[in-house]
Amino acid sequence: MSQRSGIAKVASGGTELGRVRGLGSAREGTGHFIHQRLTAVGNLALFLWLIVSLVRLPLADLATMREWLGSPLAAVPMILLIISVFWHIRLGLQTLIEDYVHSDAPRILALVIVNFYCLAGAAFGIFSVAKIAFTATAAMTGVPA
C-alpha cells in the first residue's frame, strides 16, 4: 500500500486524501469522512478524560458532583464532549440508515429523526451543564471550586 501511495503522491503532487478533499458539487464530498474521524479523535480524548474523572468522584454525592461539573475545567470539556459525540452519532447513524433503508420516504424520515434527536440531545445536555455551571457559580460566589 505504501508503494501505491508513493506513486500517487509523485503523480499528483499530494496525498490520496489531499487529492479528493474539496470535491463534489458543494465542495464537501469528503466532509462526512473527515468529520467522522475528527469527532472520533475528539471522543477518544474527551471520554478518556470523563472516565478518569468519574472513577475518582463520589458519584452518589450530588453536591460534590455539581461542584465538579460547575467548574470551568469540567464544564467546558463536558460541553465539548456533548458536541463531539452527538456530531459523531449523527454521521454514524446516517451511514447506518443509508446502508439499510432503501426506500426514499422511510430513509428521509429516519434521517430527519436522527438529526432532530442529535440536535435536541446535544441542546439538552449542554443546557444541563450550563445550568449547573451558572447556578454553582452564583451559589458560591468567591469560593473557588
Place this chain on the structure above:
Amino acid sequence: MAHETDRPLSPHLSVYKWGPHMAVSIFHRATGDGLAIVGTLALLWWLGAMASGADAYGAFIDCAGGIVGKVILIGLSWAFFQHLFSGLRHLVLDTGAGYELKTNKMFSILVFVAAIVATAALWGFIFMETI
C-alpha cells in the same frame, strides 16, 4: 430464466466462513449504534438529573447502582471500549496500513481482547474502590 440456473452463481454470498475481521466490523457498527441510543440516553439522563436536583439525581443513582443498572453500565462500557479500539483500527486502516491478511486478522483479534481487558480493568478498579 431457467437456463441461467445452470450457470455458476457468483459471488456465493451464503458460502463464507466467519473471520475476526468480519466480526470486528459488524461489532463496530452494532456497538456504535448501541452507544448512540442507549449510551446517549444514559448520559442525558445523568446530566439532566444532576441539573434537576436531589430527587431526580437520587432516582438516577438508585437505577444506575442497582443490578440492572450495573449490567447496563458494564455493557455500555464494553461497547465503548470495543468501539474505541475498533475505531483506532479503522484510523490505522485509513492510512492504507494493516490490510495484509495476517496483520488484519491479528489486529481484529486484538480489538476484542483489548475491549474485554479494558472493561474488566475499569470495573475491577471501580469495585475495588467501593469495597
